[in-house]
Amino acid sequence: xxxxxxxxxxxxxxxxxxxxxxxxxxxxxxxxxxxxxxxxxxxxxxxxxxxxxxxxxxxxxxxxxxxxxxxxxxxxxxxxxxxxxxxxxxxxxxxxxxxxxxxxxxxxxxxxxxxxxxxxxxxxxxxxxxxxxxxxxxxxxxxxxxxxxxxxxxxxxxxxxxxxxxxxxxxxxxxxxxxxxxxxxxxxxxxxxxxxxxxxxxxxxxxxxxxxxxxxxxxxxxxxxxxxxxxxxxxxxxxxxxxxxxxxxxxxxxxxxxxxxxxxxxxxxxxxxxxxxxxxxxxxxxxxxxxxxxxxxxxxxxxxxxxxxxxxxxxxxxxxxxxxxxxxxxxxxxxxxxxxxxxxxxxxxxxxxxxxxxxxxxxxxxxxxxxxxxxxxxxxxxxxxxxxxxxxxxxxxxxxxxxxxxxxxxxxxxxxxxxxxxxxxxxxxxxxxxxxxxxxxxxxxxxxxxxxxxxxxxxxxxxxxxxxxxxxxxxxxxxxxxxxxxxxxxxxxxxxxxxxxxxxxxxxxxxxxxxxxxxxxxxxxxxxxxxxxxxxxxxxxxxxxxxxxxxxxxxxxxxxxxxxxxxxxxxxxxxxxxxxxxxxxxxxxxxxxxxxxxxxxxxxxxxxxxxx
Numbered sequence: 346x347x348x349x350x351x352x353x354x355x356x357x358x359x360x361x362x363x364x365x366x367x368x369x370x371x372x373x374x375x376x377x378x379x380x381x382x383x384x385x386x387x388x389x390x391x392x393x394x395x396x397x398x399x400x401x402x403x404x405x406x407x408x409x410x411x412x413x414x415x416x417x418x419x420x421x422x423x424x425x426x427x428x429x430x431x432x433x434x435x436x437x438x439x440x441x442x443x444x445x446x447x448x449x450x451x452x453x454x455x456x457x458x459x460x461x462x463x464x465x466x467x468x469x470x471x472x473x474x475x476x477x478x479x480x481x482x483x484x485x486x487x488x489x490x491x492x493x494x495x496x497x498x499x500x501x502x503x504x505x506x507x508x509x510x511x512x513x514x515x516x517x518x519x520x521x522x523x524x525x526x527x528x529x530x531x532x533x534x535x536x537x538x539x540x541x542x543x544x545x546x547x548x549x550x551x552x553x554x555x556x557x558x559x560x561x562x563x564x565x566x567x568x569x570x571x572x573x574x575x576x577x578x579x580x581x582x583x584x585x586x587x588x589x590x591x592x593x594x595x596x597x598x599x600x601x602x603x604x605x606x607x608x609x610x611x612x613x614x615x616x617x618x619x620x621x622x623x624x625x626x627x628x629x630x631x632x633x634x635x636x637x638x639x640x641x642x643x644x645x646x647x648x649x650x651x652x653x654x655x656x657x658x659x660x661x662x663x664x665x666x667x668x669x670x671x672x673x674x675x676x677x678x679x680x681x682x683x684x685x686x687x688x689x690x691x692x693x694x695x696x697x698x699x700x701x702x703x704x705x706x707x708x709x710x711x712x713x714x715x716x717x718x719x720x721x722x723x724x725x726x727x728x729x730x731x732x733x734x735x736x737x738x739x740x741x742x743x744x745x746x747x748x749x750x751x752x753x754x755x756x757x758x759x760x761x762x763x764x765x766x767x768x769x770x771x772x773x774x775x776x777x778x779x780x781x782x783x784x785x786x787x788x789x790x791x792x793x794x795x796x797x798x799x800x801x802x803x804x805x806x807x808x809x810x811x812x813x814x815x816x817x818x819x820x821x822x823x824x825x826x827x828x829x830x831x832x833x834x835x836x837x838x839x840x841x842x843x844x845x846x847x848x849x850x851x852x853x854x855x856x857x858x859x860x861x862x863x864x865x866x867x868x869x870x871x872x873x874x875x876x877x878x879x880x881x882x883x884x885x886x887x888x889x890x891x892x893x894x895x896x897x898x899x900x901x902x903x904x905x906x907x908x909x910x911x912x913x914x915x916x917x918x919x920x921x922x923x924x925x926x927x928x929x930x931x932x933x934x935x936x937x938x939x940x941x942x943x944x945x946x947x948x949x950x951x952x953x954x955x956x957x
Contacts (some may be wrong), residue, residue, distance in 0.1 A: 361747040395920065396927035403934045405468060405717030406536035407450045413604065415579040416508055417501045417552040418449040422603060424455035426682040428549075431456075439680045444636045452679055454696045455551070459719075460727035461698040463549040465709055467499040468716045471914065472934035473533065476517055478922060479846055481929055483634040486820045486846065491516050495532075495545070496570030497622035500553045501546035502532065515541060518931070546717065552605075554618070559610060562617035568624040588613045588638050591681075591690060600686045612641075614694070620649035621669040623770070629837060629849035629871070635836045640849040644870035645772075651871050654888075656861030657764030659919070663860065665764055693892070697727070701768070702913045703947055706731070708938045715938075717788050720842070732947060738763050739857070740844035741952030748903070748956050751896050753782065753791070755954070757828075757907050758889040761857035766871070768856060775831035777802060779908040781890065784899030791894045794827045794908075800916045800945035801828055803863060807917030812841045814917070816935065817855040817876040818885070823861070828890050830856050832914070833875075839945045843921040850874075860886035882909060906953045912946040913938070 399619050410421035429438035435449045444450050444876070458464050466472070476494050480487050492513045495503040506513045511954070519534045521527035535542035553574070560573040563777045565588025567573070577585045583600040589786035599607045612618055625645040629637040646699060648667075656663040678689035709716060710724035739762055746754040757778060761767045768774040769813055794802055801808035804825040806815045832846035835841050855877035866872040873883070882889040896903070903923050926933040 346561050362612075368562065381659065383625050387433075390391075390802075393723075395923050398926060398936055398940065400934040400937050401930065401933050402712065402715040403470065403533070403931070403935055404715060405475070405533060406542070407535045407717045407719065408548055410543070412540060412543050414540065414544075415577065415582055415844075416505055416574065416585075417556075418603065418605070419543065419547050419551070419552075420455055420459070420550045424453075425553040426602065426684055428455040428456050429453045429683055437823075439683045440674060444624070445474055452693070452695060454681075458551075458696040458698060460706070460709075460722055460724045461696075462705060463698045464547075464704055465718065466497070466548040467495075467502075467532075467545045467610060468548070468709070468718060469498070469705060470708060470716065470931070470938055472498055472711070473931040474516070474922060474929070475845070477929045477931035478925055479844060480518070481925065482844055483846055485634055486630070487516065488513070490846070497549070497625075499532065499545035499548070500570070500894070501550060501620075502541050504553070505541060505544050508574075508576060516655045516812065517856075525592075536859060549622075550938060552659050553637075555589065555613065555619070556585060557588070557613070557618060558586075559612040560595035562615070563620065563649075563819055564628070564733075567617070567621050569626050570622060572621040590614050590692070590694070595685060596626055599724075613791065614666065614668055615684070616649055616667045623648040624650060627848075630846050631837060632847060637849055639837045643779075643834075643850065644849050645845060646770045647870045648769050648867060651765040651769060651859060651862065654862045654867045654871060655764050658861075660773055661861060663764075668694055669718070671766065672696060672779055673699070679721075684808060685930045697730055700731055701735055701911060701947070703728045703731050703737075703938075704913050704942055704945065707942050707944070711941065712938050715934075717921075728843055730922055735911060735947050735949045738767060738949050739874045739909050740905050741950055742956040743907050743952040744906050745905065745954050745956035748901075751898075753892070753903060753905070753956065754896045755892050755894070755905055755956070756889050757952070758887060759857060759909055761771075761859050761886045763855065764859050764860075766856040766858055768913075772832045772834050772845075773914045774912065775829050776909060776911045777805075777830065778828040778890065779910050781903050781906045781908070782894060782896065784896075785905075786900060788899055790896040790899035790903065791824075793821065793824050793894070794910075795894070796910065796946055798945075799940075800914070800917070800919070804831070805829060805917075807915065808920075811843065811917045811921040814841060817853065817877075817878050818890060819882065820893065822893045823895070830888075832856055843918055853877075855883065855888075857888060858884065858886055862886060871935060902955050902957045904953060904955050906951055908951045909949045910946050914945075916945075 347401035361460050375571055389817030404815045410419040412419040429440050429451055440452050475708050479490050515532045517533055518531040520529045552750045556574050558573040558575055561567040585605050587605040589607055592609040599605050603674050624647050626642045627645050629643045631637055650791055652658055661911055669712055672694040675693045676877040678691050679693045680686040681690050706724045706728050713720050715783045740760045742758040744756045768776050777794050782791035796802050804827045806825050815829045818828050832851050835850050835851040835852040836847045851874040853875040854873055877883045923936050925937045
């Protein structure tokens with residue numbers, strides 16, 4: 346029985362499945378290929394088992410965050426003025442506001458940021474595993490992989506290396522051996538005696554974003570990590586820019602204390618700044634690692650382009666920048682610093698960097714020692730903030746039509762309330778519908794889209810075989826068909842691939858489009874692909890799926906509850922990755938941490954209706 350407390354967002358975890366369906370049974374239906382026959386898909390034997398987990402963990406060092414070189418300063422240096430002293434009673438902390446509930450809220454900039462996935466981007470163990478996997482697949486491309494991946498996950502280190510040496514001269518992982526005399530330590534094996542390591546492990550930090558110049562923003566040249574950071578002579582270090590949203594900064598104080606010159610920069614509040622890393626084009630390679638001769642580029646993620654095609658773009662009916670949602674502004678004035686701050690500021694943007702990957706944040710919380718994360722950091726408040734944020738992403742409407750001969754006919758409409766596709770970004774992500782029908786006595790008489798403890802979804806093809814995929818459905822007639830919104834990538838031979846470098850196109854892309862996004866009039870980089878393109882109910886930020894649910898008995902009235910769930914890493918994707926856990930240490934590290942996480946998805950929202 347689905348209780349009210351489970352529905353209200355406070356007890357959603359209680360709805361997670363407690364049984365595992367046989368993969369062979371799950372694979373008996375549901376279709377696959379989304380427009381391509383299964384005999385055209387390269388796939389592995391679904392009976393092949395994953396290697397035994399090694400149970401290993403990484404051992405990353407902690408880093409210094411108080412560095413201040415000619416190009417960048419660490420987050421701790423910024424935090425000296427932009428974080429409240431946590432030893433003070435909250436009513437004595439300058440950077441606080443009263444909430445509508447009368448609670449005093451600390452809005453320290455650095456403290457809000459440091460438990461975000463942006464702050465910990467270089468310590469993300471899933472990123473480590475995927476980069477290691479790509480290097481294993483394409484070892485000759487290791488320098489390019491290191492450069493592209495660190496440009497956005499360890500941007501200060503990437504920029505530092507280029508400015509100091511004229512090129513990236515490091516790798517994420519160690520190479521060679523001391524015995525052979527060719528040992529080269531990788532970033533993940535360095536410690537705080539290395540400035541490169543300190544710069545890397547500060548993630549997407551204050552000095553990176555606030556020094557970004559307004560050079561070509563919004564153009565292809567600035568994307569895929571093409572941001573521009575000025576080079577300032579060491580003798581003029583205090584002239585390093587710190588762009589912000591206010592037109593009358595305290596220049597002398599910041600030059601004296603932080604060796605930065607604060608400047609007004611309208612661009613820092615625009616989506617074009619975010620696009621530098623959240624529009625990512627790659628040059629695909631074939632399965633042998635050769636640059637594709639048929640595909641010029643692959644849009645790994647195109648959140649900015651999706652936004653441009655939506656009603657949220659500048660001048661459109663629901664105009665809102667990336668920052669408007671992910672860095673919400675306070676509706677009351679606040680001090681920006683803890684010292685020399687005589688005037689409160691309006692429209693302060695909180696540096697919470699709201700996002701959706703609570704699974705990775707939980708991994709970081711549970712494995713701080715192994716990942717070299719400050720033991721004092723508490724990720725749980727950030728996880729809860731992101732759960733609340735996810736609940737604003739969509740709405741679900743349920744419309745019962747008829748109940749005849751034990752078959753309940755109803756429609757489920759999902760409306761995307763975000764300014765980009767849902768889900769957006771990396772192709773491991775998926776959202777799906779979980780339908781539960783109970784009778785008058787609270788007995789479950791039908792269920793579709795049930796998630797299992799290992800993260801697999803009952804009836805979903807890719808969770809049986811990593812190279813199958815669940816097609817888009819207009820009508821669902823049995824429990825082996827599940828509506829899954831996702832991007833499935835293929836190589837230039839039209840075969841499904843889980844490798845980012847090998848991806849050349851989308852075999853399926855039925856991610857929910859944002860409002861105003863017309864699938865018939867958008868660029869190829871953000872096109873809807875597969876059966877959803879022919880679905881007349883899928884467009885302009887909305888999709889309607891018809892269910893013909895055969896009930897297993899019960900007593901009327903029947904209650905239909907439809908949960909819209911989000912999963913940052915699909916089981917099918919992980920099944921492919923984990924086949925390398927016995928040969929790639931970083932993959933086993935991540936597998937150990939992921940399998941220990943008590944949840945594998947989040948419920949964004951739900952809708953319900955009843956029928957006699």
